[in-house]
Amino acid sequence: MQDRLNELQEEALKKIEESTNLKELNEVRVAYLGKKGPITEVLRGMGKLSAEERPKMGALVNVVREVIAEKMEEKQNMLEDAEVLEKLASETIDVTLPGSPVRVGNHHPLTSIIEEIEDLFIGMGYEVAEGPEVEKDYYNFEALNLPKGHPARDMQDSFYITEEILLRTHTSPVQARTMEKHQGKGPIKIICPGKVYRRDNDDATHSHQFMQIEGLVIGENIRMSDLKGTLEVFAKKMFGDDREIRLRPSFFPFTEPSVEMDISCKICGGKGCSVCKKTGWIEILGAGMVHPNVLEMAGYDSKKYTGFAFGMGPERIAMLKYGVDDIRHFYTNDVRFLKQFLKQE
Amino acid sequence: MFVSYKWLQDYVDLAGITPEELAEKITKSGIEVEGVEVLNEGIEGVVIGHVLEREQHPNADKLSKCLVDIGQDAPVQIVCGAANVAQGQKVAVATVGAVLPGNFKIKRAKLRGEESNGMICSLTELGMEGKIVPKEYSEGIFVFPADVVPGTDALSVLNRDDAVLELGLTPNRSDCLSMLGVAYEVAAILGREVKLPESELHSSEENASDFIQVRVEAQNDNPLYVAKVIKNVKIGPSPLWMQTRLMSAGIRPHNNVVDITNYILLEYGQPLHAFDYDLFGSKEIVVRRANDGETIETLDDIKRTLTKEHLVITNGKDPVALAGVMGGANSEVTSETTTVLLESAYFSGAVVRKASKDQGLRSEASARFEKGIDPNRVRVSAERAAYLMAKYAGGEVLSGTVEHDSLTIEPAVVSITLNKINTVLGTEMSMEEVEDIFNRLQFKASVDGETITVTVPTRRGDIQIEEDLIEEAARLYGYDNIPKTLPIGSSTAGRLTEYQYKRRIVRRYLEGAGLYQAVTYSLTSEEKVAQYAIESRDAIRLAMPMSEDRSMLRLSIVPQLLEVLKYNGARQNDNLAVYETGAVFLSNGTEELPVEHEHVAAALTGLWHSHSWQGEKKPVDFFVVKGILEGLFDKLGLTEKVKYIQSQMDGMHPGRTADLLLNGEKIGFAGQIHPGVQKELDLKETFVFELSLKAILEAATEPLHYHAIPRFPSMTRDIALVADKQTVSGKLKEIIVEAGGTLLKEASVFDLYEGERMEQGKKSIAFSLKYADPERTLTDEEVTKVHEKVLEALKEKAGAVLRG
Numbered sequence A: 001m002q003d004r005l006n007e008l009q010e011e012a013l014k015k016i017e018e019s020t021n022l023k024e025l026n027e028v029r030v031a032y033l034g035k036k037g038p039i040t041e042v043l044r045g046m047g048k049l050s051a052e053e054r055p056k057m058g059a060l061v062n063v064v065r066e067v068i069a070e071k072m073e074e075k076q077n078m079l080e081d082a083e084v085l086e087k088l089a090s091e092t093i094d095v096t097l098p099g100s101p102v103r104v105g106n107h108h109p110l111t112s113i114i115e116e117i118e119d120l121f122i123g124m125g126y127e128v129a130e131g132p133e134v135e136k137d138y139y140n141f142e143a144l145n146l147p148k149g150h151p152a153r154d155m156q157d158s159f160y161i162t163e164e165i166l167l168r169t170h171t172s173p174v175q176a177r178t179m180e181k182h183q184g185k186g187p188i189k190i191i192c193p194g195k196v197y198r199r200d201n202d203d204a205t206h207s208h209q210f211m212q213i214e215g216l217v218i219g220e221n222i223r224m225s226d227l228k229g230t231l232e233v234f235a236k237k238m239f240g241d242d243r244e245i246r247l248r249p250s251f252f253p254f255t256e257p258s259v260e261m262d263i264s265c266k267i268c269g270g271k272g273c274s275v276c277k278k279t280g281w282i283e284i285l286g287a288g289m290v291h292p293n294v295l296e297m298a299g300y301d302s303k304k305y306t307g308f309a310f311g312m313g314p315e316r317i318a319m320l321k322y323g324v325d326d327i328r329h330f331y332t333n334d335v336r337f338l339k340q341f342l343k344q345e
Numbered sequence B: 001m002f003v004s005y006k007w008l009q010d011y012v013d014l015a016g017i018t019p020e021e022l023a024e025k026i027t028k029s030g031i032e033v034e035g036v037e038v039l040n041e042g043i044e045g046v047v048i049g050h051v052l053e054r055e056q057h058p059n060a061d062k063l064s065k066c067l068v069d070i071g072q073d074a075p076v077q078i079v080c081g082a083a084n085v086a087q088g089q090k091v092a093v094a095t096v097g098a099v100l101p102g103n104f105k106i107k108r109a110k111l112r113g114e115e116s117n118g119m120i121c122s123l124t125e126l127g128m129e130g131k132i133v134p135k136e137y138s139e140g141i142f143v144f145p146a147d148v149v150p151g152t153d154a155l156s157v158l159n160r161d162d163a164v165l166e167l168g169l170t171p172n173r174s175d176c177l178s179m180l181g182v183a184y185e186v187a188a189i190l191g192r193e194v195k196l197p198e199s200e201l202h203s204s205e206e207n208a209s210d211f212i213q214v215r216v217e218a219q220n221d222n223p224l225y226v227a228k229v230i231k232n233v234k235i236g237p238s239p240l241w242m243q244t245r246l247m248s249a250g251i252r253p254h255n256n257v258v259d260i261t262n263y264i265l266l267e268y269g270q271p272l273h274a275f276d277y278d279l280f281g282s283k284e285i286v287v288r289r290a291n292d293g294e295t296i297e298t299l300d301d302i303k304r305t306l307t308k309e310h311l312v313i314t315n316g317k318d319p320v321a322l323a324g325v326m327g328g329a330n331s332e333v334t335s336e337t338t339t340v341l342l343e344s345a346y347f348s349g350a351v352v353r354k355a356s357k358d359q360g361l362r363s364e365a366s367a368r369f370e371k372g373i374d375p376n377r378v379r380v381s382a383e384r385a386a387y388l389m390a391k392y393a394g395g396e397v398l399s400g401t402v403e404h405d406s407l408t409i410e411p412a413v414v415s416i417t418l419n420k421i422n423t424v425l426g427t428e429m430s431m432e433e434v435e436d437i438f439n440r441l442q443f444k445a446s447v448d449g450e451t452i453t454v455t456v457p458t459r460r461g462d463i464q465i466e467e468d469l470i471e472e473a474a475r476l477y478g479y480d481n482i483p484k485t486l487p488i489g490s491s492t493a494g495r496l497t498e499y500q501y502k503r504r505i506v507r508r509y510l511e512g513a514g515l516y517q518a519v520t521y522s523l524t525s526e527e528k529v530a531q532y533a534i535e536s537r538d539a540i541r542l543a544m545p546m547s548e549d550r551s552m553l554r555l556s557i558v559p560q561l562l563e564v565l566k567y568n569g570a571r572q573n574d575n576l577a578v579y580e581t582g583a584v585f586l587s588n589g590t591e592e593l594p595v596e597h598e599h600v601a602a603a604l605t606g607l608w609h610s611h612s613w614q615g616e617k618k619p620v621d622f623f624v625v626k627g628i629l630e631g632l633f634d635k636l637g638l639t640e641k642v643k644y645i646q647s648q649m650d651g652m653h654p655g656r657t658a659d660l661l662l663n664g665e666k667i668g669f670a671g672q673i674h675p676g677v678q679k680e681l682d683l684k685e686t687f688v689f690e691l692s693l694k695a696i697l698e699a700a701t702e703p704l705h706y707h708a709i710p711r712f713p714s715m716t717r718d719i720a721l722v723a724d725k726q727t728v729s730g731k732l733k734e735i736i737v738e739a740g741g742t743l744l745k746e747a748s749v750f751d752l753y754e755g756e757r758m759e760q761g762k763k764s765i766a767f768s769l770k771y772a773d774p775e776r777t778l779t780d781e782e783v784t785k786v787h788e789k790v791l792e793a794l795k796e797k798a799g800a801v802l803r804g
């Protein structure tokens, strides 16, 4: 009997070994370990054995069953793993096919520029002030030292609605309004972005509607050197640490002294090229010390308070920064234009 | 202002400074030099020639065959096409090997069989603009005075060996609208002297006052009027040097008398006018306001109708000049003129500006009066012009001037302390440095301790107050020398307002949802302005629009966005989604500023999602737009407060449009553009929304507060209802929510069927209801009890029953 068992074990192990899939393996299981299998038959035949031999043989049968079962499980694991691998292999995809598109949008390049400037000045303690786009002549001109008949009004021919109401030609009226609201008390540190309007025919460099962003600082000891330092921080953060700034005297009715700020040309490194018109410098913004008439009109004692103001055009900055060659692109909203600004800088 | 480098040397020594260096220095100290034009750049080999013989070209009607002495051993033959070429003329000859503008090289050539050794040049061929070339030579070659020598450099004779600096003058620096003004500026920059021009007058036995009287009725407009009389003038060309100087400044030479008035205008910045005395029509100059409807024919042969806001020079009866703007045709100096009546006056900027603007007539003269001239140059300019007329027109200057003078000239006297200068600029200048600056500017300055008192010459009318002195000090000290500091003192906290912060959230959300931000124009056409307005208010029209398309302020953003879709659609940019935030403008009457409401609007068309190789294609529809809005309201915490109600609106699809209510108030709309409009704009199905951004950003919201995550299981019951087609799901949901009470946590539509298997006028709509209690597990009986109530309510309030 013992021989028979050993023989069965050998036979079973061999068949397990030879099984190539789970179905075959299961057949082996049923054949050898099942209720009708040869091992069960051996057990039945144990009745013929002596009481002494019976437990011994019983133990042996169990050992054989365990050996087979163990082998069986081992094989089963192996076959299962193989089957999984095969299934996965059949599921292989072409990873170079295009992905399911996620809809993305983005802000307009002018918004990018404006928010970048806003954030930069917020970091320096400024607040963002806004005001109406349709303004009173008083805030747009008179409060800014541009009385009626002033020749400089020519510089910015305007869209009037009535004699006293017009589309603002700059964001400076927001400064006038803010100063008025502060009732002669400092300090003020604001940045004013917004749309402005001038009577220009739309072409590659002119637009009847465009953006402006201006800054105003009023306090008891505000110096021209503070303006210069502030503008340098701005220029370096906005355009790069390697850029130099220079101030040139200029004229604006609402500031005295007035300056224009240039930054060194990035393209030629200051040697002169077509972008900077061979000067090595690119004009970025206008600025100056707030004119005492402007301070007085807003209720500030110009003996006690001084201030500086600066203003620039986001379109111009975007054009310089991204190399855009036509201002109209900002307002036609061609998606082939807008999509180019998806990358965050 | 165009400044000739050569001419400027009459007044300031420019030794050792090139035109380019000068330009750089001028720019850095305050006046932007916009360009430096080297007049003879790109031109070589042009000499004076003497036309010895001229005969008709044998083979061409319009050509001449000339023998020209060009200062070489033998004269050369040149074929010339100019009609005005004649024997004996001195002309400019581009010799063989010469180069003309545009790199045009002159070669020996045969023209219709005749040899030509060069080219006789017109001034335009030498690079001069046609509009500055004297009229008599504008169609042909330029004829030089007889005394020029053949073979000499023609460009040098024409003073083209010069550079012209173009100054971009800001309105405050009108002093530099004169060569002398520029000379003072340059002298201050370089620390050199100014040399003034001279006039030498021989007194006549006759007095000007016997010939003319001056009466000014409008004294505020014209406080100073100076007249001179010059007899026996011979009208002819002015000297070549004067003509070339005028041309370098962009002014066309006419004749000696007119050229002299223009020369003085450029030299002193004082506009002058010369009348033909014999045509003047009386012996009295009367300056007065014009009468309404009075007319004058100006020198440009245009008849102009005047008003009482314009100032005229009259002969006591009729206007002979529009003061400060242009003379009249009736008294114009012509080749017949023998006696000149010369006017030098101070007219107020305002009255000249008004006339110039009303008549659309800007002249060199009006530009100067408008910005303000130096009152101290009125007489000296008249004297110098008279002197030049004696010298170059052979005139006899009558003794004295005839004047009206009610002008008080008070130079500005401004004091400032050194401390003030240094405090405003952040510098550490010494009093010596400051004093030196004002000395260089030739301002009279006296120092008393810490204070410097400056008497400002009348030529610098822009300097009135301390700050003006600070600017002069700063620009001549050099902005490069000002240190860089940052403001000190009390610090302020920089931040966005809540509104600004939330607006950024709205933008970021919409961009994240797949929309591109557009920025469009606020101005639109009358036709579009009323479309898609949320608030029905009047629109605002510009007083003087530039075009009908941009004549009114928008009441809504949607029409502008539709324009964007149309523009893109025409360029094969399909599948678009754009949004904009910006103001709309509601009229508030003509006295008040309009109400500006900030709106947010969007427009979507084409496919919302497509993944072609996987066969996925979803066009934009109402529910895409609504989904975007729902997400937005979730983001702002307004979901519970917003309702969508079916509505109708012009330009919108009558069945696919909803009004949006926030706390019961209409704040905007969403839906599909009317198919008719879509067709007009050549768009596919297009969906839009527009909301008052102000309303949604300013709406009160609950503070964010954490709710415990449910620990007990919920129970879900699905119901399929049969309801009238008109019963909207929102209504059914309202009934369910109300009847479901606190145990009902969620009710959502999961199926809708309106097909033919339904009874006429009915639809099937299925809801999934979720019941839960945060404190315990609900029993089946409890849920059933509530659920029955829900079904009962649906039946009672909406006639909706469970589908059998």
Ligand SMILES: [Zn+2]
Residues within 6 Å of the ligand: A265, A266, A267, A268, A269, A270, A271, A272, A273, A274, A275, A276, A277, A278, A280, A281
């Ligand atoms: Zn460059």
